[in-house]
Amino acid sequence: NRQWLLASRPVGAPKLSNFNFVESEKPSPKQGEVLLRTVYLSLDPYMRGRMNDAKSYAEPVAIDEVMVGGSVCRVEESNHPDFEVGEWVVAYNGWQDYSVSEGVDLLKLGKNPSQPSYALGVMGMPGLTAYMGLLDIGQPKAGETVVVAAATGAVGSLVGQIAKLKGCKVVGIAGGEEKCRSAVEALGFDACVDHKAPDLAGQLAKACDAGIDVYFENVGGKVFDAVLPLLNSCARVPLCGLISQYNATDLPEGPDRLSMLMGTLLVKRIKMQGFIVFDDYGHRYNEFSQEMMQWLQAGKISYREHLVDGLDNAVDAFIGLLDGKNFGKLVVRVGSD
Ligand code: NDP
Known part of the structure; x- marks a missing residue:
């Protein structure tokens, strides 16, 4: 299981040395849990704030902890009655290949979503x-x-x-x-x-x-x-x-x-x-998603993704995001569909 950990807190622009790329055992799900395999990882500007040890609306990432982030995953193993192997979900499980979840914080995307990564951008x-x-x-x-x-x-x-x-x-x-x-x-x-x-x-x-x-x-x-x-x-x-x-x-x-x-x-x-x-609008997600889906399907909204291949390239891509290097929603393809 490859993971990006926060190694040290950046002063100014983050550098590669602020992160640590490690490999560990693939976790195994207990009863009531699922094993998730990350397919797409979202990189977003707020992650810079989480690298600081400052009081904010969310807790900072601790040193040696996995960097936080939203992702689109597939259920690889399931010991949970509500999830089947192969299902797609949106999770908040960070910069890593595998994670386990009790299922409460997962958003289901079904077995065959047409554009799974859109759940991290235009539909997310x-x-x-x-x-x-x-x-x-x-x-x-x-x-x-x-x-x-x-x-x-x-x-x-x-x-x-x-x-x-x-x-x-x-x-x-x-x-x-x-x-x-x-x-x-x-x-x-x-x-x-x-x-x-x-x-x-x-x-x-x-x-x-x-x-x-x-x-x-x-x-x-x-x-x-x-x-x-x-x-x-x-x-x-x-x-x-x-x-x-x-x-x-x-x-x-x-x-x-x-x-x-x-x-x-x-x-x-x-x-x-x-x-x-x-915090302010999470409860209005359905209102948004219905209208946005209609606009997308009617071709009224155009959406551009900036796809980067490989979890190993996540840090470079994130540093670039804070410097205007991305052109469209920045997403890392971590694994195959
Ligand atoms: P983007 O996809 O827009 O990527 C960031 C862009 O910011 C860069 O491509 C660059 O575009 C621009 N940028 C970077 N540095 C500078 C600079 N010094 N001066 C001017 N522009 C700069 O990111 P998002 O769409 O994900 O996020 C956009 C903003 O929305 C961010 O500030 C983010 O923190 C905020 N946000 C806030 C949320 C909230 O709940 N309040 C939720 C989600 C996002 P260019 O090359 O055109 O300059």
Whole structure:
């Protein structure tokens, strides 16, 4: 059983040396348990937070413990009346080949799901995040301008497409020309600006000529600096993630702009609300999955996966995720179907 353990806590960007690749005995399920074999492992930005020993909404991973993560697995052995060998399930069992489960935390996908890995993306946690953050907190109305950063990623690509389905003008922000082109051509955004361009603020202002009504925040940092002056009165800001800061060791240099931010929120009566997807919206999963499935089947949502082969490549892929190397939802193919 191959496993990636957390070897040490990173300072700044994670390095290969913060992880340890080990092999151990395949676990065996007791009565009432199943043995799961991981086929797809999801890699997500929140995992960076779990590597820190800081108080947060979830416990950190302990040193020498398996890295946490969601996965799509097959039941390899079953001593549990509700699970059959060969069934597919979604589990939260981390970066490893095999694990045992009592079954309570497993989501069944049936014996022959058509796209099992979609349960980690468009039909799973990132999909629910995009759907609820945008619709419940962002409350977009037809004709309004919605801006989303990390626009071609797992969450951002769906935020923009859902906003288009709601009749909004959508402007993405992404890293590099290729991602920006794809946001417009493959995802149907009205425009997309490159956050690596020297004149980000000017380009964003040009693309958002009627200001910004909803800003779905995935990134923070200089991207938010460019967005803030463009927010319209009564704009909504679902605060989903701040990936540009996850590797930061200090507060940014420069003048303290907190009072400017607070002043803008006040005079423009802006609503900014953070959320943690499963804590706040886990109970609304069915509502989301029904509508998203319909959109997918009707060809109204396009979905791109960035598939990496082999559990041994998980660390490189994860380090790349925090640096914009992924193009679409990052998933590791751990084993064969
Ligand atoms: P993505 O698939 O979007 O991958 C991350 C992307 O972030 C990169 O590809 C890169 O895109 C962008 N990025 C990385 N560093 C920077 C930077 N310094 N400046 C600007 N952009 C950067 O990841 P997800 O869709 O899974 O997650 C998106 C956000 O949503 C994250 O912040 C994540 O933490 C958050 N999230 C929050 C949840 C919640 O419950 N609140 C649940 C799920 C996700 P590019 O190359 O375009 O810059």
